[in-house]
Amino acid sequence: MSNDHTTSGRSDSDALDPDERERIARRYRDESPVESTENRGVYRRIRDQILSDKKAIFGATMVLLFVFTAMFAPMIAPYEQDETFGINQEPNSYSEGDYTGNGEIDRVWHVLGTDSFGHDLFTRIVFGARISLLVALTTVAFAFTVGTAIGLIAGYYGGLIDELLMRYVDFQWAFPSIILAAGLIAFLGGLGVTNVVIAIGVAFIDDFARLVRGEVLSIREEEYVLAARAIGTSDRRIMTKEILPNAVAPIIVQMTLMIPLAIIAEAALSFLGLGVKPTTPTWGLLLAEGRQYINQAWWISVFPGLAIMVVVLAFNMFGDSLRDAFDVKQSEVSEK
Amino acid sequence: MKKYIAKRVLNALFVVWLVATVVFFGLRAIPGGPVRTMLGAEATEEAVNRMRAELGLDQPLYVQYVEWMIDLVTFDLGQSLTSGEQISVMMASAVPRTLSIALIGVVVGLGIALPTGIISATRKGQRSDYVATVAAFLGLSMPAFFIGILLALVFGVWWGVLPIVGYAPLQEDGIVEWFRRILLPGISVGVPYAAVVMRMTRSSLLEVLDAEYMRTAKAKGVGRTTRLYKHAMQNALIPVVTVAGIQIALVLVGSVTVELVFGIQGIGRLLVDAILDRNYPVTQAVILLVASIMVFMNLSVDIIYTFLDPRIRYGDEAS
Amino acid sequence: MTMLQIENLRTEFETPRGTVTAVNGVDLHIDNGEIVGLVGESGSGKSVLAQSVMRLVEDPGEITADELLFKGEPLLEKSEAEMTTIRGNEISMVFQDPMNSLNPTITVGEQIAETVRLHQDIGESISLPAEMKRKIIGASKASESWRRAIEMLESVQIPHPESRATDYPHEFSGGMRQRAMIAIALSCEPDLLIADEPTTALDVTIQAQILEELHSILEVFDTSILLITHDLAVVAETCDRVNVMYAGEMVERATTRELFSNPQHPYTQALLASTPQVETAVEELEPIPGTVPEPIDIPYACHFAPRCPEAKEECFEVDPAFRRVGSEDHEAACIRREPVDGEVIENE
Ligand SMILES: Nc1ncnc2c1ncn2[C@@H]1O[C@H](COP(=O)(O)OP(=O)(O)O)[C@@H](O)[C@H]1O
Ligand code: SF4
């Protein structure tokens, strides 16, 4: 045996050069049954993780079902939303009367019964999904837009602007969202979907502002942002093209988790009588009505309540799985 | 530490002042003006002016503002427009009702959340963790007023074991009756709160159990139970306290809705009636009160922190 | 006598991405009073090996071994309760990161005193209520354990140990925290100390001080040490024998003198060429290209092959068994090296 092994890097005649070594190593890796995980894209990893998560599948399915119901409410609902039949009918019962106006007695089936006005409960719940979805999406979109702008500007510029904007966020923090929303309803002076959206939307701004500001602060000093700044990219471009895309994961998670909060907030406002106009079919109003008739007709409150529960549960589960998949910390996004 | 607490108290006072100011200007910025909105479009100019004078709205803005601040400091919240009753008297009757519900809610909530969170974290991946996690998801997904209705239905309507309407003041009807009437509303607001706090307890404890100092404790030969309670718990509780404090908001909001379920004349009822009647003095008083409670809670969290986190207790004094 | 005798130790973690074999059939032995070095790049499995010895590996981790004998006793057969009496008492450990290794909510003194109480019969209760009371109200400054804690702080050169003992870790500097860790580890005069990169996180001047102190303390306590590091200079100064580890496997072992004068395994040679030594100028350092592979089903026989300047096709195929390559117990696992005694040491 030779003694000259102390010097590294010299090559024997049959030693492989680095490229050959890499080629052979790759051949071995390809033959091995385990897929090299590093080479799979982030996107695929996230997709795979979500697809292998039962919670996510359940959540996503129910969410889709909800959206589908809301979109095609008139087709899914057996009757018109304002049609009235026998009042306080039990689940799985029939109303008898001339509802089509053709002089004949119709027998009308109510899966979930009817409410105290004689509306078919199932029909009201199906149409109620529309209001829930509409309010939830628009409030979150509103809060996202305003909150993200505030957070971006505060985090990016820092200093006095940051101080002022964050004082505002602190201030808003002193209001539980429903109380703030109720106050805004008082200020806006009236019931209706638009006022509900503005009220809840404003109440959710701080969550996005705080989240985005935190992300900006952690990304602001990263090399690629500094580089962009060095070559004279405009602030607006840096914020929208460099910073925001990197904060996408927690923002998506936050949005997914805010939707169920918006649904609950809308239901709560309607339940309090501060939401949409009293004749509108919404889950919150049905619950309020059901409370009144709790001794006679339990179904009026229980079924809409279950509808809220299932939809909120679905969004929460899906959001939770997204958070795991995106590897966003629980403390990073807020749950009110 | 004194400096830290002083800073937090000042900050709390500042936020209360800010809220009071915003409420003041918000009221005066109501489109069309509060009096016109209140009296309706048909009201005569004369009536509007009379009302404005009654509310002091005819004075220069800065005079109104100074008076508002003086009123607040002296707890003079004005009168209800509908009943003429002193708002402070209305509050004195409503606040104990809401706080009773909130108190039971927090006690029930923490009573469920902490043990469940600990069990769930220490048995991660096992059956009990799974059950607790699913239960927390359910609790998180039910608004308090729906839980209230379900409880009222089961315990009131079907089983008839607990009353579902009204409140019994502690001093007049004694603790048993008070408790009987406050239990269901309390549980209703406590369950969603429990769910949130439980999830935080679980995740925070899991993170701490993974910390390097926990490995040190094991390497020193500290037993499992002592590791959990002596080494992990205090560290795990730090973020839990934050969440438990912030989420008092959830309990308060819950009480507002649950009061309507159980026919209790708390501040929720007061607020809703005031908004629907356009009774602005009462509306602003309730909003200010809730905001003050929140600020106070926040301050309490900051102070509890100083006991839990030695880095705050002893640190940062110099810096 | 042998302090620690390890044969064919494997530690595996079942993860969603596959089985991580962090330690893959490793042999190691430490004699009484010996200081043994364990070197290798970050990710080689040194920490997992160390934690496996104390059975500190947490959940998805599975430890198996043909032999894991501590003072002749099989550690893998002990109950968790028995391990608790060994950890911190007969075997103790110093971790790499002094910033996070101490509990931020317990005073430094109490963290030392606790160890003393646990393992020494000084008549102080270690029941949960007693421990919680100490934590909440504060430990008694008159107790024997507290006195011992102060003594230990003094012996690791913490100035004003009486007042320092009541400080919380965040009031200590990095170097002082590591001294406190050492005080905890040595408080019960262990037979074996495992120091996992005890100086890596510290700056250079403090590193030297800590090492020197470790040295002098050990002379007093007469403890065997497993010193883990990726810094060969530290090994050269401290250890009697050295083990070199790569991607979960041992690749070379020898006395320190032999290893530094006659390194045989290409990995050891590369490691030496990449580490500053007294004689080499910094410009001559050659970093090893590439990184340690993640030990999930590494498909080729010699784990170092893709980075090895001497690799040939056969290296990917044939397991590189250990063989004697120099004086005394100098062994290396590389098929390029002829065994001096003509024998290849079979491992299963
Ligand atoms: N709990 C664990 N789960 C999965 N893999 C782990 C775990 N702990 C360590 N590993 C893996 O084991 C390998 C060795 O890690 P380690 O022992 O920390 O290396 P070293 O101390 O030599 O730097 C690494 O690839 C690491 O990713
Ligand atoms: S066996 Fe081959 S690849 Fe492995 S170290 Fe020796 S020469 Fe290099």
Ligand SMILES: [Mg+2]
């Ligand atoms: Mg390590």
